[in-house]
Structures are given as C-alpha cells and as structure tokens.
Amino acid sequence: METSWPGLRAQCLVLEDEAILALNKPAGISVTGERHDTDLVEMAAAQGETLYPVHRIDKVTSGLVLLAKQLPAHGVLTRQFTKRTAEKAYLAVTASTGLPDRGVIELPLSVGRKNRVRIAAPRESIHRAGDTWRVDSRDVLAGKNYPSVTEFATVARTDSHTVLALRPITGRRHQIRVHLAWIGHPIVGDPLFDKSGAFERTHLHSWRLTLDAPWRPNGLLELEAEPGADFWRPGSATITGDPRQLLSSASELMTGTTPTAS
Incomplete structure (x- = not known):
C-alpha cells in the first residue's frame, strides 16, 4: 500500500x-x-x-x-x-451460506462493555419473520439503545461464502458488521468477531x-x-465470476425493492 x-x-x-x-x-x-x-x-x-x-x-x-x-x-x-438523506451502499462477503435473495435486519444497537457495539437484546431473542430479522420490544435491554435497519440483496453465492450488497438505512457505528454477525453471517476477516488473524483484510467495502x-x-x-x-479473495477461497459483472448485478439488485421492515 x-x-x-x-x-x-x-x-x-x-x-x-x-x-x-x-x-x-x-x-x-x-x-x-x-x-x-x-x-x-x-x-x-x-x-x-x-x-x-x-x-x-x-x-x-x-x-x-x-x-x-x-x-x-x-x-x-x-x-x-x-x-x-445520503444514499449509501456497501459490499460484503460473509463466511456463511443460507441468506435469502433479499432481506432486512431490524435490530437495535447499544454499547456494551469496553465500548463494544452490540445488539440491544439477548442473542436468543433474535428471530426471523419472513426475510426480516428483529426482536420483540419486550426483549430490548433497558438503557440507551438505537433503532438500526440494514437492507441487503444477495449478489453471488459459493459453497462457503455469500456476497451481499447492503444499504444501511441508519448509520450507526459498526452497524453492518454487528447486524450480520449477530444473525449468524459474519463478514470474512472482521476482527470484531474473528480474532484468529487468518485473513489479510476485512471484506467490507x-x-x-x-x-x-x-x-x-x-x-x-x-x-x-x-x-x-483482494476483496474477491476471502482467505483461500475465490469468488468466481467477472467482478464487473458482479457489480452490475449488485447495481440492478440495489435498484429493486427490498422487503420493508415493519
């Protein structure tokens, strides 16, 4: 660099x-x-x-x-x-499979010990309703918390990874990283959740x-x-396909309609 x-x-x-x-x-x-x-x-x-x-x-x-x-x-x-009102879009590679074509993560955030961002509810209270992840209001922890919404669309899949295009509707600190990790789909190489140091970078862009x-x-x-x-090579794996075609697909997906959280 x-x-x-x-x-x-x-x-x-x-x-x-x-x-x-x-x-x-x-x-x-x-x-x-x-x-x-x-x-x-x-x-x-x-x-x-x-x-x-x-x-x-x-x-x-x-x-x-x-x-x-x-x-x-x-x-x-x-x-x-x-x-x-600023429109933002990100790309991410998760070390997981099984995400839907489109989805919404509607999970409030809070700040825990050592200033770490976390979901403002117990992990076991997170549930999936259709293609939306949320928690019931009764499960939200007492104290200061921040409503947070991330929309995503799946761009590509492999046997072990998923490429996502994401739109953070709110702009909280570490929002995309925490949202994905807490629903079981962490970003490859994210040091917030993977302490192994096995990856050259975090695959969020x-x-x-x-x-x-x-x-x-x-x-x-x-x-x-x-x-x-390097973004398209998560560890020893490789996301197959022409990156420009994948970005074109991501662009088309992001102009589509994502299920609305309610």
Whole structure:
C-alpha cells in the first residue's frame, strides 16, 4: 500500500472538484481521529492540505471516503448524513451460506462493555419473520439503545461464502458488521468477531454514495468505488465470476425493492 500522501491521494482518487475530494480508501488505514494511528486527514495536513471528513468508515473497511476541502460544502454534506438523506451502499462477503435473495435486519444497537457495539437484546431473542430479522420490544435491554435497519440483496453465492450488497438505512457505528454477525453471517476477516488473524483484510467495502451537491452542474454527487482484487479473495477461497459483472448485478439488485421492515 502507498504510504506517502501524494502517492496515496493519486492512487485512490475517485473524484475531485473545488469543494470535495473523494477517495477509494484501502483497508487498513484510518480516516481521522484514531489514537496512535496515522490517518488520512493527518497525512494530508502534514503536506499542507486541510481536509474535513464528511463521514467515516472503519479502518478495516475499504472504499469511498468523502472529504470536504471547504467548510460550506462540509456543512451541506454532513447535514445529509445527519438527516439520513445520503444514499449509501456497501459490499460484503460473509463466511456463511443460507441468506435469502433479499432481506432486512431490524435490530437495535447499544454499547456494551469496553465500548463494544452490540445488539440491544439477548442473542436468543433474535428471530426471523419472513426475510426480516428483529426482536420483540419486550426483549430490548433497558438503557440507551438505537433503532438500526440494514437492507441487503444477495449478489453471488459459493459453497462457503455469500456476497451481499447492503444499504444501511441508519448509520450507526459498526452497524453492518454487528447486524450480520449477530444473525449468524459474519463478514470474512472482521476482527470484531474473528480474532484468529487468518485473513489479510476485512471484506467490507464502501461502494456507493449519492448526495445533493448544489455547486455541481447537475446538483448531485454520485460516487462509486470498485473494490480491489483482494476483496474477491476471502482467505483461500475465490469468488468466481467477472467482478464487473458482479457489480452490475449488485447495481440492478440495489435498484429493486427490498422487503420493508415493519
């Protein structure tokens, strides 16, 4: 992985204009604010470039990161994440089979010991109703919890893995990772749930972002970042098929109708 800011910036560039910089971040580097860890914002600052993160993705997650070069643009964009009007899509590879073609995970999150994100209910209370996973309100743990919804569509299957396209309707910390793991379909190489260190990366990728951008000619930012070849190789396995065809299938699936949680 490129370690200098000029090299990383050039290698990962998705889009740049007068107001924003969009990068396809490699897995293994932080966006900002990580203790004892060099991050993108810090690297840029060391080279005299001031950037304002519009959102964050986890260090272990690859893909789209949107950074503002101007404070007015930063305000316009961050408000859309706060109001949940920003459209987001992710790709993930799970170390499991048996997921439906489409589904909804409607499970509240809370923060447990050592600041760990968890489902705000006992694991055994999670049940599947059709293609929706949820818990009854009587089973939700007392204390602060956060309603959280993730929609997904299955893109490809192997004998041991499933490729998913996911849309986090809410944007909680670790939402996709915790939702999938707690319904029994953990993301390959996710260190939150796999401490073996057997995988080179976590197979979660920030794939698409769509936001209003009044300074753009069409008033929109429509961003897409393809995952690298390593994404399609979970451990010793390989997801067969042309990645571009798989992404095309994912795109079609994400425009379809996912069962609505109720």
